[in-house]
Amino acid sequence: MEPLKVIVTGPVGAGKSTLIRTLSETEVVDTDAVATEAIGKATTTVALDHGTLRLDGQLLHLFGTPGQDRFDFMWEILSKGALGILLMVRADRPKTIPAARNILDFVVSRTPVPHVVGVTHLDQPRVWQPEEIALFLGTPLERVVGFDPRKPEEAARPLARLLELIGTESV
Ligand SMILES: Nc1nc2c(ncn2[C@@H]2O[C@H](COP(=O)(O)OP(=O)(O)OP(=O)(O)O)[C@@H](O)[C@H]2O)c(=O)[nH]1
Numbered sequence: 788m789e790p791l792k793v794i795v796t797g798p799v800g801a802g803k804s805t806l807i808r809t810l811s812e813t814e815v816v817d818t819d820a821v822a823t824e825a826i827g828k829a830t831t832t833v834a835l836d837h838g839t840l841r842l843d844g845q846l847l848h849l850f851g852t853p854g855q856d857r858f859d860f861m862w863e864i865l866s867k868g869a870l871g872i873l874l875m876v877r878a879d880r881p882k883t884i885p886a887a888r889n890i891l892d893f894v895v896s897r898t899p900v901p902h903v904v905g906v907t908h909l910d911q912p913r914v915w916q917p918e919e920i921a922l923f924l925g926t927p928l929e930r931v932v933g934f935d936p937r938k939p940e941e942a943a944r945p946l947a948r949l950l951e952l953i954g955t956e957s958v
């Protein structure tokens with residue numbers, strides 16, 4: 788069966804690299820480097836993450852992007868040939884949601900395939916609810932999935948939703 792390429796994108800700290808580390812059944816390739824800006828964590832992806840996963844009988848190749856927009860040339864490179872987009876957003880950092888919309892517009896304009904929004908950090912004390920994030924991004928609520936990418940039992944949830952969409956529509 789042809790492997791299916793999915794791009795995992797979104798702003799810094801949303802949990803893109805965490806998701807790929809949690810789910811990958813093959814050794815993950817990552818390119819985390821020490822962050823040169825104050826971003827609330829020690830390292831950041833500077834090129835890509837790669838991992839693979841078998842889900843609902845389908846082999847997925849997950850390509851994680853950097854979150855910082857100074858690496859935006861990688862969004863375009865990594866989205867080539869992708870059949871689905873997982874946009875990850877932190878519920879506890881509403882200030883990053885415009886950046887998330889910018890990334891989504893950028894990727895969808897070049898690679899017009901279905902997307903799902905994965906909302907992370909919902910366990911934090913002050914968060915935007917998935918409904919509010921859906922409204923801001925202009926994404927229908929049924930494509931917005933709250934989950935914790937650190938938890939193996941939850942991490943595949945948005946990808947399962949994305950596979951359903953890829954199976955039923957072209958955009
Ligand atoms: N409390 C909490 N922490 C989370 C959750 N999801 C991810 N994290 C943590 O948030 C951080 C996310 O870091 P990364 O996975 O490096 O984020 P990233 O999206 O790859 O970031 P860049 O590569 O810098 O763009 C990690 O420390 C995770 O353990 C969540 O739902 N709740």
Ligand SMILES: [Mg+2]
Pocket residue numbers: 803804805831832836851852853854
């Ligand atoms: Mg990363």
